Amino acid sequence: MDYIVFDLEWNQAADLKTKLENSLTFEIIEIGAVKLNENREQTDAFHELIKPQVFERMNQVTGELIHLSMEELENCRTFEQVAADFVKWCGKDCIFCTWGNMDLWEFQNNLDYYHMTPLSEKTIRYYDVQKLFSIAFEDKKSRRNLAYAVDFLEIPKDIAFHRAYADAYYTAEVVKRIQDSHVFDNYSFDTYHLPGNKAEEIKVCFDDYAKYISREFPDKLTAMNDKEVISTKCFLCGAKTRKKIPWFSSNGKHYYTIVTCTVHGDIKGKIRMRRSVNNKIYVVKTMKQAGADVVRDIISKKNQARENRKEKRHHRASL
Ligand SMILES: [Zn+2]
Numbered sequence: 447m448d449y450i451v452f453d454l455e456w457n458q459a460a461d462l463k464t465k466l467e468n469s470l471t472f473e474i475i476e477i478g479a480v481k482l483n484e485n486r487e488q489t490d491a492f493h494e495l496i497k498p499q500v501f502e503r504m505n506q507v508t509g510e511l512i513h514l515s516m517e518e519l520e521n522c523r524t525f526e527q528v529a530a531d532f533v534k535w536c537g538k539d540c541i542f543c544t545w546g547n548m549d550l551w552e553f554q555n556n557l558d559y560y561h562m563t564p565l566s567e568k569t570i571r572y573y574d575v576q577k578l579f580s581i582a583f584e585d586k587k588s589r590r591n592l593a594y595a596v597d598f599l600e601i602p603k604d605i606a607f608h609r610a611y612a613d614a615y616y617t618a619e620v621v622k623r624i625q626d627s628h629v630f631d632n633y634s635f636d637t638y639h640l641p642g643n644k645a646e647e648i649k650v651c652f653d654d655y656a657k658y659i660s661r662e663f664p665d666k667l668t669a670m671n672d673k674e675v676i677s678t679k680c681f682l683c684g685a686k687t688r689k690k691i692p693w694f695s696s697n698g699k700h701y702y703t704i705v706t707c708t709v710h711g712d713i714k715g716k717i718r719m720r721r722s723v724n725n726k727i728y729v730v731k732t733m734k735q736a737g738a739d740v741v742r743d744i745i746s747k748k749n750q751a752r753e754n755r756k757e758k759r760h761h762r763a764s765l
Pocket residue numbers: 680681682683684685707708709710711
């Protein structure tokens with residue numbers, strides 16, 4: 447299996463009117479990639495600029511960041527041509543690696559825009575190297591920029607940043623320097639395509655937390671009525687748990703619960719409501735063991751939510 451470490455540069459509307467006229471938000475104008483074999487040695491590279499077909503003017507911020515002008519792109523091949531070659535170049539047996547969680551989503555969105563064959567009809571498992579860097583070298587939670595990681599790992603800076611090939615190259619250098627193979631257990635999931643049915647839903651258990659990604663639901667209420675969505679079985683042993691604080695929402699987007707497993711103690715559940723490409727709702731749920739401080743934090747969130755509701759009711763009654 448190969449690691450395809452890639453990076454994109456994209457342009458966006460230069461003004462509000464153009465933005466509103468177009469269904470595409472980010473138009474890809476460069477693809478850079480490095481191929482690593484299973485020993486994480488570089489075996490190949492891919493780089494090509496792309497002729498824009500949606501936005502004819504360069505967004506000022508984009509242009510300054512990546513030092514590209516429209517003139518340089520005029521004689522390039524189109525996205526359809528470059529992307530088709532890139533997908534072929536990637537091969538059948540590969541895992542994508544990107545710095546952060548945007549590139550794979552945007553690539554699929556651009557494929558879709560041009561009615562091209564999707565990379566997959568399913569939710570894609572990939573590596574967010576920004577996350578892997580944090581797990582391997584820092585506190586798991588922080589998210590650093592690529593330049594920070596390059597300095598931290600003392601990677602020689604022989605190419606300028608913020609161009610697709612350079613950023614793919616540096617990201618690949620970070621991938622190469624992760625010694626602990628256990629770090630690669632930490633997959634990410636790109637939700638451009640969501641699980642199509644209950645059987646395809648994603649349930650994974652990482653070192654210290656579990657993640658669940660649901661299929662799509664028409665609305666929040668239907669989602670919160672789904673057995674699997676609100677299930678609070680212990681992610682470590684599968685046992686039924688006792689409710690300490692039942693599911694509640696602080697803002698209508700995030701839901702929390704605290705449950706207790708007789709063997710594994712208090713567990714915090716968190717549900718995030720997300721909007722899918724099809725403008726439906728899907729759920730990302732995480733379960734994690736909770737110390738006393740976390741339980742206190744959830745209790746105060748719940749009290750705050752109750753206060754807010756009271757205030758609203760009071761406000762309405764006084765109108
Ligand atoms: Zn348990």
